[in-house]
Amino acid sequence: KAGVTQTPRYLIKTRGQQVTLSCSPISGHRSVSWYQQTPGQGLQFLFEYFSETQRNKGNFPGRFSGRQFSNSRSEMNVSTLELGDSALYLCASSPGVGGTSSYNSPLHFGNGTRLTVT
């Protein structure tokens, strides 16, 4: 079974631009979560989607948004980029069957997209 695939692996953008990151979950997984990883803050939860609906949201500004498609693939978008948005963005999927997403089913992570904002 193919793992979680994130594209692109690396991105360099300029302040003020916007960016879209893509995540393809493991086949059959319906839940996709996004995390921001930085050396100072560790892993911070952005949002989770299940069956095209946002189920949970972290404490990030509205510049961070996401969506999930009917095939469970997900995208996240960051508008008006700031220097502080430089980070590794990780996507994780889980089966999410019957509402017991993270409790009994581990998250399967992709290798991340490294975003650098200059």
Add this chain to the structure above:
Amino acid sequence: GDSVTQMEGPVTLSEEAFLTINCTYTATGYPSLFWYVQYPGEGLQLLLKATKADDKGSNKGFEATYRKETTSFHLEKGSVQVSDSAVYFCALSPNRDDKIIFGKGTRLHILP
């Protein structure tokens, strides 16, 4: 709110040494507890988990016991290898449909 606190790194040990990485948590109710590991250039992967008090999770020689009385889930390994060098994350899931909350991670270096 719910949170996870783990020891600051980096932790540097010699091969075959005993490893402990401390993790304590704050949560209402009865969360599930996890350890994830991130090898260089990769995403996180589940190392072990425990879903109720006194449960012991184990995998690849690593162990952690869910201690409700001390709200702890310390990671241990009796004899580390160079290949164990990675970042280790303690995490909790507060209840069935809630997000997983991660600690800040502990970087482990094992010297040959």
